[in-house]
Amino acid sequence: MNVFFIGIKRTLSLTVAAIVVSGVAGFLSQVSSATAQQHNPHYWHHPRLPPGAVGSRKLQRGGPLPGYFQPVEIKAPAGVQVALSKADCFEQPQDTPLRAGLLIGAVYRLKVTNIRLAEGVEVFPTIELIDRLYTPIGHEWRFAIPIDLTEEDLKLAAEGKFITRVIFVEDSGRALPVRAEKSSENWFEAAPGDDPLAVADSLGRPVAILRLGGRLPEQGPDPFFFFGSPPYITLPKMELPKHKEEGNGVQILPPPPSEEPLPSSPEAARKKNKRA
Amino acid sequence: MRHVMQRIPESDPRPDPWRMLLIILCVLVLCSCRSAELQQKKPGGPTSAGTVMPAAAYGPPMTVENCPADEEAGLAEMEADPPLPYEPQGPWSPPGLARPWPPEEYLRDGGDRRRPADGRSELSGVEPEDAVAHCETADGRKLVVPSNEVRLYSPRFGAVRQVLSLAANEERSRAGGVHKREGLDAPTRLQIVAAAKQHVQLGDQSAARPPLAFYTRQGDGVLSEALPVRAFQDRFKPYENLALIRYGIYEQEEALLLARASEAALAWTHNAAVQVILDATGALAEVKYDASLAVYTVCTPPGIPRLRLVKTASTSAAASGEEVDFTFRFDNIGEETLVRVVIIDNLCSRLEYVPDSAQCSLEARFSTAANEDDSLSIRCELVEPLKPGEGGILRFRCRVR
Numbered sequence: 001m002n003v004f005f006i007g008i009k010r011t012l013s014l015t016v017a018a019i020v021v022s023g024v025a026g027f028l029s030q031v032s033s034a035t036a037q038q039h040n041p042h043y044w045h046h047p048r049l050p051p052g053a054v055g056s057r058k059l060q061r062g063g064p065l066p067g068y069f070q071p072v073e074i075k076a077p078a079g080v081q082v083a084l085s086k087a088d089c090f091e092q093p094q095d096t097p098l099r100a101g102l103l104i105g106a107v108y109r110l111k112v113t114n115i116r117l118a119e120g121v122e123v124f125p126t127i128e129l130i131d132r133l134y135t136p137i138g139h140e141w142r143f144a145i146p147i148d149l150t151e152e153d154l155k156l157a158a159e160g161k162f163i164t165r166v167i168f169v170e171d172s173g174r175a176l177p178v179r180a181e182k183s184s185e186n187w188f189e190a191a192p193g194d195d196p197l198a199v200a201d202s203l204g205r206p207v208a209i210l211r212l213g214g215r216l217p218e219q220g221p222d223p224f225f226f227f228g229s230p231p232y233i234t235l236p237k238m239e240l241p242k243h244k245e246e247g248n249g250v251q252i253l254p255p256p257p258s259e260e261p262l263p264s265s266p267e268a269a270r271k272k273n274k275r276a
Numbered sequence: 277m278r279h280v281m282q283r284i285p286e287s288d289p290r291p292d293p294w295r296m297l298l299i300i301l302c303v304l305v306l307c308s309c310r311s312a313e314l315q316q317k318k319p320g321g322p323t324s325a326g327t328v329m330p331a332a333a334y335g336p337p338m339t340v341e342n343c344p345a346d347e348e349a350g351l352a353e354m355e356a357d358p359p360l361p362y363e364p365q366g367p368w369s370p371p372g373l374a375r376p377w378p379p380e381e382y383l384r385d386g387g388d389r390r391r392p393a394d395g396r397s398e399l400s401g402v403e404p405e406d407a408v409a410h411c412e413t414a415d416g417r418k419l420v421v422p423s424n425e426v427r428l429y430s431p432r433f434g435a436v437r438q439v440l441s442l443a444a445n446e447e448r449s450r451a452g453g454v455h456k457r458e459g460l461d462a463p464t465r466l467q468i469v470a471a472a473k474q475h476v477q478l479g480d481q482s483a484a485r486p487p488l489a490f491y492t493r494q495g496d497g498v499l500s501e502a503l504p505v506r507a508f509q510d511r512f513k514p515y516e517n518l519a520l521i522r523y524g525i526y527e528q529e530e531a532l533l534l535a536r537a538s539e540a541a542l543a544w545t546h547n548a549a550v551q552v553i554l555d556a557t558g559a560l561a562e563v564k565y566d567a568s569l570a571v572y573t574v575c576t577p578p579g580i581p582r583l584r585l586v587k588t589a590s591t592s593a594a595a596s597g598e599e600v601d602f603t604f605r606f607d608n609i610g611e612e613t614l615v616r617v618v619i620i621d622n623l624c625s626r627l628e629y630v631p632d633s634a635q636c637s638l639e640a641r642f643s644t645a646a647n648e649d650d651s652l653s654i655r656c657e658l659v660e661p662l663k664p665g666e667g668g669i670l671r672f673r674c675r676v677r
Binding site: 048057063135136142143148155160163164165166167169170172176178179185186188189190191192194197199203205223249 | 290368370376377378379380381382383384428429431432433434435436437438439440441590592594596597624625627628649650651675677
């Protein structure tokens with residue numbers, strides 16, 4: 001009998017040790033995972049990282065990012081044409097807005113031509129997606145990240161300046177009470193000594209980096225200039241759905257008549273249903 | 277068998293209490309690991325089926341008469357979980373975080389999320405994104421009912437720009453070295469020390485002398501004994517040493533002690549122990565284990581006032597510039613007539629009220645006021661009292677900024 005009890009005690013000890021280790025490990029993993037996902041800034045990234053570095057490090061953090069084609073909408077002033085690259089050469093320029101699905105972590109080289117008052121000048125910006133949108137099911141292609149190629153930025157790039165635009169999802173709890181314009185989003189200017197990624201981190205969640213100027217293509221094929229020409233998918237243009245006018249207003253029917261008052265609680269409703 | 281009996285020493289066959297305590301601690305740790313999932317399944321959080329269950333968002337009860345025949349099989353499940361309005365959710369969220377995720381892509385409206393509305397005034401505690409209803413009963417009781425939360429997928433983007441000047445197509449290189457090196461040739465003038473002073477050695481050395489003797493302390497040789505108080509009168513006893521007993525102030529820290537004390541008191545309570553008579557009427561004792569208080573009241577049981585407020589949106593996702601219809605369904609599901617029913621929706625900064633779009637199925641007075649988020653607070657006051665079983669619909673339209 002004593003042997004039986006001692007055996008039970010030893011088994012209990014081993015079981016308890018295993019439960020403690022697994023329980024504590026599980027608890028810590030949950031806490032660390034939640035903490036890591038809640039605080040997800042880019043402060044440790046150097047502001048002068050080359051294109052593709054921030055996105056590739058984002059891919060290493062996990063999540064449903066690899067292989068996802070995030071819709072983007074490239075906007076530019078009227079008349080400006082944009083060409084995407086494919087197999088280390090640019091495709092036919094297209095009018096804007098241009099919608100496409102791009103991979104996260106990859107760098108896409110564009111060619112912007114037909115700039116107003118700077119005809120003949122070409123600008124070669126890059127787009128790097130560093131995060132994605134988590135749209136509800138059925139709205140995957142409806143919401144796109146806007147990439148704004150403003151006229152001012154294009155002219156600055158043509159003059160030899162280097163422009164970095166970090167696009168972020170605005171924190172809805174701290175959103176500016178202004179109406180968003182359809183032509184361009186709200187943007188802020190970062191001082192030359194500041195890190196635009198860190199500034200965007202403080203305002204919301206950065207999702208894309210647009211870089212303009214500073215590099216011209218070499219003569220002949222240059223795969224490094226095109227960053228390997230990552231794949232993309234073309235999306236059709238999408239217009240905002242207009243709200244239907246409903247005439248003189250919506251006719252609201254009165255509530256159905258009831259002889260006895262409705263049950264005061266779900267429990268009373270269940271009892272009433274059971275009686276019925 | 278005999279060999280085994282010889283190897284294992286004799287010990288107490290009873291389980292070790294420390295190990296049993298360790299087992300209980302492990303169970304508590306595992307229960308804490310499950311708490312995140314359980315918290316998600318509470319009313320207002322997501323469910324495994326992908327829908328969210330607001331606490332106040334159940335519709336009228338479904339009976340067998342109005343239920344189709346092919347749905348009778350699922351009636352039991354519907355009774356367990358009343359039908360609820362759909363709320364959008366993202367397809368994925370990191371483990372341990374509640375959906376919908378990420379929160380910056382969703383607009384919240386409705387409910388009473390942060391500081392609760394206390395009813396001292398209409399806008400007391402009604403912050404942006406809140407939607408509550410105020411009403412009163414005929415005998416003056418005030419009721420504040422929050423609606424459920426509505427979450428609208430509407431991400432808005434911003435950008436941070438930085439412009440730098442570059443030296444295009446130029447390569448900066450460091451200086452490789454100095455072409456003309458010029459070093460020191462030699463010291464031009466050496467000056468030798470002409471003389472040196474001779475230091476005098478110490479003739480004597482003083483030393484610290486240690487004490488030669490130690491003083492000793494000698495006790496009195498007799499131990500004194502302090503006698504504690506054996507008994508006292510007219511003071512609080514240990515189980516009475518509670519703020520509630522001493523000062524009449526209920527403190528949360530003493531809840532456990534109070535619960536123990538009240539359970540002990542209940543065990544010794546007889547039916548004819550305490551009789552309280554207020555206004556020549558026998559008082560009723562309301563005893564709760566969790567509150568551990570006995571409150572004696574005299575009341576003719578009034579009806580229970582209850583107002584249900586459910587908020588829905590016309591779409592689950594909207595881009596900037598689009599318009600969204602919001603609908604409130606309010607019902608008096610209690611047993612008292614409610615007067616001065618006021619529904620207030622404090623819009624968040626991303627929502628802009630479309631003028632003259634508010635409608636109500638009952639006669640009501642609308643008004644708006646600017647709130648601290650540079651948006652509007654919409655107020656709808658019903659003109660007529662709301663009788664038990666009656667209800668209505670309030671609807672208005674907003675443009676997403």
